[in-house]
Amino acid sequence: MLARTVSFTIDGTTVRPVEVEVDVCRGLPSFGLVGLPDTALREARERVRAAMENSGYEFPLRRITASLAPADLRKAGPGFDLALAGALATAAGEIPPGRLDRWALVGELGLDGTVRPVRGALAMAEGAREAGLRGVIVAGPNGPEAALAEGVRVQMIDALAELRDVIGDEPPGREAEAAPLEAATGRSGPDLADLRGQPGLRRALEVSAAGAHGLLMVGPPGSGKSLAARRLPSLLPALSREEALEVARIGGICGQFDPAAGRPFRAPHHTVTRAGLVGGGSPPRPGEITLAHRGVLFLDELPEFRRDVLEALREPLEAGRVEISRASGRYSMPAGFMLVAAANPCPCGRGSSDPGCRCTQPAIDRYSGALSGALADRIDMTVTVAQPGFDSMSGPPGEDSATIRERVEPARERMEARLGPGRANGDASREETSRFPVSGDGLALLEEATRSSRLSGRAHDRVLRLAMTLADLAGSHEIGDEEMSVALQLRRREVPG
Amino acid sequence: MSGAGLQVDACLDCLRRSWLLADLGPFIEVASDDRPGRRTPELLALDDRDLTMAMAPSRAEPILAANRSLGRDEFAAELQSARCWAVCRHDADFPSVLKRDPDGPRCLIGRGDRTLLAEALPTGSVTVVGARRATREGLSFARSLGKDLARSGLVVISGLALGIDGAVHRGALDSGGPGRTVAVLGCGADRAYPGRHRLLHQEIIDHGVVISEMPPGTRPWRWSFPARNRIMAALGGATVVVEARIGSGSLITADLATGSGRDIGAVPGPVGSPLSEGTHELIRDGAALIRDARDVIELLGLPDRPAPTPREAVPADPEAVAVFEAIADGGGSVDPIAERTGMAATEVLSALTRLELEGLVEIWPTGDVTVVPPGRGRGARR
Numbered sequence: 001m002l003a004r005t006v007s008f009t010i011d012g013t014t015v016r017p018v019e020v021e022v023d024v025c026r027g028l029p030s031f032g033l034v035g036l037p038d039t040a041l042r043e044a045r046e047r048v049r050a051a052m053e054n055s056g057y058e059f060p061l062r063r064i065t066a067s068l069a070p071a072d073l074r075k076a077g078p079g080f081d082l083a084l085a086g087a088l089a090t091a092a093g094e095i096p097p098g099r100l101d102r103w104a105l106v107g108e109l110g111l112d113g114t115v116r117p118v119r120g121a122l123a124m125a126e127g128a129r130e131a132g133l134r135g136v137i138v139a140g141p142n143g144p145e146a147a148l149a150e151g152v153r154v155q156m157i158d159a160l161a162e163l164r165d166v167i168g169d170e171p172p173g174r175e176a177e178a179a180p181l182e183a184a185t186g187r188s189g190p191d192l193a194d195l196r197g198q199p200g201l202r203r204a205l206e207v208s209a210a211g212a213h214g215l216l217m218v219g220p221p222g223s224g225k226s227l228a229a230r231r232l233p234s235l236l237p238a239l240s241r242e243e244a245l246e247v248a249r250i251g252g253i254c255g256q257f258d259p260a261a262g263r264p265f266r267a268p269h270h271t272v273t274r275a276g277l278v279g280g281g282s283p284p285r286p287g288e289i290t291l292a293h294r295g296v297l298f299l300d301e302l303p304e305f306r307r308d309v310l311e312a313l314r315e316p317l318e319a320g321r322v323e324i325s326r327a328s329g330r331y332s333m334p335a336g337f338m339l340v341a342a343a344n345p346c347p348c349g350r351g352s353s354d355p356g357c358r359c360t361q362p363a364i365d366r367y368s369g370a371l372s373g374a375l376a377d378r379i380d381m382t383v384t385v386a387q388p389g390f391d392s393m394s395g396p397p398g399e400d401s402a403t404i405r406e407r408v409e410p411a412r413e414r415m416e417a418r419l420g421p422g423r424a425n426g427d428a429s430r431e432e433t434s435r436f437p438v439s440g441d442g443l444a445l446l447e448e449a450t451r452s453s454r455l456s457g458r459a460h461d462r463v464l465r466l467a468m469t470l471a472d473l474a475g476s477h478e479i480g481d482e483e484m485s486v487a488l489q490l491r492r493r494e495v496p497g
Numbered sequence: 498m499s500g501a502g503l504q505v506d507a508c509l510d511c512l513r514r515s516w517l518l519a520d521l522g523p524f525i526e527v528a529s530d531d532r533p534g535r536r537t538p539e540l541l542a543l544d545d546r547d548l549t550m551a552m553a554p555s556r557a558e559p560i561l562a563a564n565r566s567l568g569r570d571e572f573a574a575e576l577q578s579a580r581c582w583a584v585c586r587h588d589a590d591f592p593s594v595l596k597r598d599p600d601g602p603r604c605l606i607g608r609g610d611r612t613l614l615a616e617a618l619p620t621g622s623v624t625v626v627g628a629r630r631a632t633r634e635g636l637s638f639a640r641s642l643g644k645d646l647a648r649s650g651l652v653v654i655s656g657l658a659l660g661i662d663g664a665v666h667r668g669a670l671d672s673g674g675p676g677r678t679v680a681v682l683g684c685g686a687d688r689a690y691p692g693r694h695r696l697l698h699q700e701i702i703d704h705g706v707v708i709s710e711m712p713p714g715t716r717p718w719r720w721s722f723p724a725r726n727r728i729m730a731a732l733g734g735a736t737v738v739v740e741a742r743i744g745s746g747s748l749i750t751a752d753l754a755t756g757s758g759r760d761i762g763a764v765p766g767p768v769g770s771p772l773s774e775g776t777h778e779l780i781r782d783g784a785a786l787i788r789d790a791r792d793v794i795e796l797l798g799l800p801d802r803p804a805p806t807p808r809e810a811v812p813a814d815p816e817a818v819a820v821f822e823a824i825a826d827g828g829g830s831v832d833p834i835a836e837r838t839g840m841a842a843t844e845v846l847s848a849l850t851r852l853e854l855e856g857l858v859e860i861w862p863t864g865d866v867t868v869v870p871p872g873r874g875r876g877a878r879r
Contacts, residue, residue: 199831199835199841199842200831200832201831201832203843203846345863345865358770360660361635362631364633364863382862383864384830384831384864386829388832388836445850453853482843482847485846485850485851489847489849490846492862
């Protein structure tokens with residue numbers, strides 16, 4: 001007797017439907033599993049057998065063959081347990097035939113028959129919709145995540161025994177209620193009001209958030225670099241519902257579903273590997289940059305990162321996606337993040353204004369200034385973070401994030417009107433930059449600075465991009481001399497050659 | 498002398514000497530491992546045969562034979578493809594100070610304006626050298642010294658090394674004249690070494706002159722830097738050391754300059770700074786203490802040379818004045834300045850741009866701001 005159910009396997013940041021077929025026929029009792037299963041999946045046989053027997057199903061003592069199709073797709077993880085048990089119970093006659101074959105079954109089984117959650121429930125529910133199924137049956141804890149998908153039914157069960165409760169056309173389990181996504185489309189993370197004083201740093205954060213300009217913060221330990229970086233997501237425009245869903249889907253796939261988190265903030269340690277940062281492994285799994293999609297990637301202690309790891313950021317920074325090629329195919333994962341980095345001012349960490357610092361200028365340049373080529377193009381701004389003075393630390397809280405976001409959002413809207421949806425000045429091309437009008441005074445200033453500071457072509461473009469953002473923040477249609485002179489200071493300076 | 502094209506004026510024997518040095522490069526590298534290279538100038542005082550026999554006894558004959566077989570056409574072709582000219586001590590263009598020095602280079606190969614060699618040297622020139630790994634203050638001082646010296650019409654000589662040397666050249670180029678700058682290299686004049694000074698190398702070729710004792714294309718050897726130092730020391734009317742550690746190459750240059758009868762100047766620094774120990778020792782041993790370009794002019798004994806005009810001490814607008822005062826009170830970056838002046842970040846940032854363009858402050862890649870070292874004309878700022 002043959003039965004069929006559907007489940008999903010995770011492939012990068014997408015899910016692929018997998019058809020689970022189980023055939024029970026005469027022969028010596030055995031349980032074979034074919035179709036490129038990984039170790040966790042191969043072990044499913046033992047879990048399924050125990051779970052079924054402990055849930056009051058009869059486990060057929062006959063020759064059982066389970067097949068996962070398509071056969072050439074490598075399947076990973078324990079999420080097929082429920083689908084295997086469902087198909088087996090149907091094939092064994094425990095569940096009337098045809099009841100489960102338009103439902104996707106996703107869950108890991110405990111030996112006692114409890115259904116456990118899996119990663120990527122939201123993506124799988126959406127996958128069920130795409131595949132034209134009626135809905136998806138998941139473990140209780142996966143319910144709120146899966147129910148975020150629209151246009152598809154989501155049923156939750158806690159134990160394998162519930163699968164039997166199919167009455168007519170009604171699926172088993174309780175209907176799931178979607179997790180609240182509203183919080184994600186509002187504020188993201190801690191508030192900038194916590195940052196007292198430090199007006200220059202605040203200004204830099206606002207400009208960086210408005211134009212999505214990469215930012216390098218240089219300052220001694222304890223001066224507030226990490227504190228500031230963690231508050232940057234709260235300055236960014238609120239996520240739209242689709243964006244919030246995308247963030248939640250990726251979080252779910254990586255086992256970090258948090259519908260209320262808002263824009264992601266990822267701060268990988270400097271010992272992170274290349275695969276950990278950009279994604280990789282076999283089959284490829286998303287890395288930190290994909291988890292930071294639509295949010296902020298913070299590289300603290302930038303000079304400590306391995307250079308080849310940083311070089312791997314080049315392509316994702318340009319394309320907003322990461323492409324990983326494997327013999328088994330190409331994987332493309334979203335990676336549109338804002339880059340924020342921090343460094344100590346010099347190898348000793350004190351900073352040259354501290355009399356105890358004996359670091360030489362070339363050592364300082366090497367340590368904090370020399371960015372690898374991949375990052376150099378994407379970090380428009382440097383800001384020096386100094387230890388705040390007593391007056392600032394004991395002063396009143398600063399302006400809160402919501403107030404700043406009221407300036408950032410209209411500026412971002414102006415950019416999108418000019419450059420296209422989803423774009424910002426930080427990724428404007430030279431041609432797009434040159435279309436922005438500059439006042440006579442502003443141009444004269446830029447010319448003088450280009451001559452006296454020997455700005456490279458790239459540095460010149462960087463100043464213009466920043467000046468555009470300053471003009472957008474001011475609601476001005478032209479770069480004036482104030483915007484230009486501020487942009488000249490905010491720009492990242494190259495180490496002189 | 499006549500030759501193929503106007504590039505090659507040097508006589509054959511002198512040219513052969515340069516090419517011989519290039520051939521002996523690896524041998525001298527092995528034989529003269531006496532860092533920091535005090536012996537090299539003595540070695541190079543030997544004549545062709547003695548030097549070759551001493552450095553490469555087993556291969557001396559083939560090396561000498563190959564060297565002697567080189568003809569004008571080969572030299573001309575190599576020089577032309579590297580776009581270099583060559584002058585030897587028998588030419589009118591050869592610096593007269595080097596002609597008088599029997600141990601000096603026999604031939605100079607260079608790029609840029611060769612008339613600069615004959616024109617300004619030796620009385621109107623000064624050699625400024627210092628540490629490669631210098632401090633911010635040292636670099637800043639070197640740049641403004643180079644600028645002021647060139648403004649008062651002196652030819653500024655240095656070695657294109659990282660750190661102080663590069664800052665000196667940069668300052669001289671930034672002055673816009675009338676004085677110009679000469680870079681003396683330890684490798685072939687067509688090679689930009691160190692690579693980070695590629696642009697600087699080209700700018701000096703365009704606006705000054707780059708010279709070397711070695712043929713074009715020669716790689717730098719350890720020994721070729723002390724060899725280069727002896728040329729720098731002899732070329733300048735005086736040698737000024739900006740920052741130097743004890744036992745560093747800059748101090749050898751100073752020694753060599755003393756040996757050539759030149760005056761030495763040294764720039765003091767913070768007590769206890771390892772980068773000023775060398776210059777402090779020089780001052781203790783009798784070097785002139787250099788505070789600014791006027792001290793250098795005095796050292797050269799050029800009383801009628803127009804002193805560099807001191808920069809306008811204080812910027813025009815009150816905001817910039819407030820920011821400038823705050824920086825002078827303790828440097829720092831935008832936030833401390835804003836804290837001290839009570840100004841908004843935007844005002845501070847735009848004032849910094851004005852100050853930077855006026856050359857009153859320097860802003861480093863880390864975003865720190867320092868005041869450009871003042872000349873003495875600015876003492877009465879308060």
